[in-house]
Amino acid sequence: xxxxxxxxxxxxxxxxxxxxxxxxxxxxxxxxxxxxxxxxxxxxxxxxxxxxxxxxxxxxxxxxxxxxxxxxxxxxxxxxxxxxxxxxxxxxxxxxxxxxxxxxxxxxxxxxxxxxxxxxxxxxxxxxxxxxxxxxxxxxxxxxxxxxxxxxxxxxxxxxxxxxxxxxxxxxxxxxxxxxxxxxxxxxxxxxxxxxxxxxxxxxxxxxxxxxxxxxxxxxxxx
Amino acid sequence: xxxxxxxxxxxxxxxxxxxxxxxxxxxxxxxxxxxxxxxxxxxxxxxxxxxxxxxxxxxxxxxxxxxxxxxxxxxxxxxxxxxxxxxxxxxxxxxxxxxxxxxxxxxxxxxxxxxxxxxxxxxxxxxxxxxxxxxxxxxxxxxxxxxxxxxxxxxxxxxxxxxxxxxxxxxxxxxxxxxxxxxxxxxxxxxxxxxxxxxxxxxxxxxxxxxxxxxxxxxxxxxxxxxxxxxxxxxxx
Numbered sequence: 001x002x003x004x005x006x007x008x009x010x011x012x013x014x015x016x017x018x019x020x021x022x023x024x025x026x027x028x029x030x031x032x033x034x035x036x037x038x039x040x041x042x043x044x045x046x047x048x049x050x051x052x053x054x055x056x057x058x059x060x061x062x063x064x065x066x067x068x069x070x071x072x073x074x075x076x077x078x079x080x081x082x083x084x085x086x087x088x089x090x091x092x093x094x095x096x097x098x099x100x101x102x103x104x105x106x107x108x109x110x111x112x113x114x115x116x117x118x119x120x121x122x123x124x125x126x127x128x129x130x131x132x133x134x135x136x137x138x139x140x141x142x143x144x145x146x147x148x149x150x151x152x153x154x155x156x157x158x159x160x161x162x163x164x165x166x167x168x169x170x171x172x173x174x175x176x177x178x179x180x181x182x183x184x185x186x187x188x189x190x191x192x193x194x195x196x197x198x199x200x201x202x203x204x205x206x207x208x209x210x211x212x213x214x215x216x217x218x219x220x221x222x223x
Numbered sequence: 224x225x226x227x228x229x230x231x232x233x234x235x236x237x238x239x240x241x242x243x244x245x246x247x248x249x250x251x252x253x254x255x256x257x258x259x260x261x262x263x264x265x266x267x268x269x270x271x272x273x274x275x276x277x278x279x280x281x282x283x284x285x286x287x288x289x290x291x292x293x294x295x296x297x298x299x300x301x302x303x304x305x306x307x308x309x310x311x312x313x314x315x316x317x318x319x320x321x322x323x324x325x326x327x328x329x330x331x332x333x334x335x336x337x338x339x340x341x342x343x344x345x346x347x348x349x350x351x352x353x354x355x356x357x358x359x360x361x362x363x364x365x366x367x368x369x370x371x372x373x374x375x376x377x378x379x380x381x382x383x384x385x386x387x388x389x390x391x392x393x394x395x396x397x398x399x400x401x402x403x404x405x406x407x408x409x410x411x412x413x414x415x416x417x418x419x420x421x422x423x424x425x426x427x428x429x430x431x432x433x434x435x436x437x438x439x440x441x442x443x444x445x446x447x448x449x450x451x452x453x454x455x456x457x458x459x460x
Contacts, residue, residue, distance in 0.1 A: 050341060050374060062330055069336045076329040088316040092304045099306055100290060133290060 005030035008044050008056040012200045014157030015067040016055040021153050022071055024194045026078045068098055071150060083150040098154045105130040113165050114216040131179060138181040141188055152189055159186040160199055168209045245270035246298040248284050250277055252441045252449035254399030255307040259295040261395045262311045264435035266318045308339050311392055324391045339396040346371050346400050353411050354450060365413050376420040394430055401427045406443045
């Protein structure tokens, strides 16, 4: 069964991690192929010629690209432990917030990480606004309800990367006092058994993002 | 300033009281609004069509879409569904008795979603460069659109539509941008795809002849006028 399913990922990418978590929750076996993005494998370039990115899930030789598309594919192919809500309206809401996460929240936080001076301040304001919108969406233990679901996997990167970013840029992005629900969610998600065994090593992450941060600083020195 | 269609197509009027349950907040020239219209027309769904003045957004729009504050918004039984690709999937899942818009098989569905995501990002971004960019950026936009068109031509192959024999999700997502390409012919001298992507052009003509598309698509003149209006507003800040 494992030969039928391969996942091209990296050791640290949150997009790849979403798929790792989903496959674990569903109890699906697969082969993980760790890519070095500075030297992408010929298979990766063949499977994802347009974006040339990970993750790519290859099922019976057929590639599926884009993590949100992959999550829906997994949910539709392996029906046990459903990730998305069944109700069409709830499903539409989940897709909406996932899009918000990708198009608004993630870029705003990334802009804080890469930005400097005035640009960084503005980005921080926007990031906090976006986090507030997310805080309002939490009604239960997880975005998926009592159990982890699609949206939890989509936002899961917050639970491990925010704190790494804060250390690297020496700036408090996330005031736990201001976001009690998100704060509790982050802890619950971080510690969940199907999630925690897959966290990338924190010290390696700090080093990686320190290097990346320096690159941005030198490429765009403050004016 | 509101741009409304020149004539009210029959299926868009509210004939029965089911129509009160479905409202579309829309802006006629919007390619995203067009997508929602086409999907509703394909399914034969009656709805109330409300057009927004984007320079003066209605209370209803702000209430129904506070996060993105944009059209289209489908309001079904009082509850809003936002983002055109999410709206199309919602419509397909609720009105699931006939004319499926997405394939039933998971891998084909994944391919369709991937292509729609590609259109949303790459085709849209490059089109905006053609609309708004100065000379060099516009040329870059055109080059990119040619590259994307070739990719899409490859994906289409010899099929009638992206999903096979049946008009669906990817076709709906792309056709409003194909409409933009037609405007780009005169506006930006973008006339390369006739020779480079003949299958895509045939697909485009096939779609434009479809009832749901022809009654939902703004004319190329309406698209161009909306662009001028937008540029004027943008220039004045």
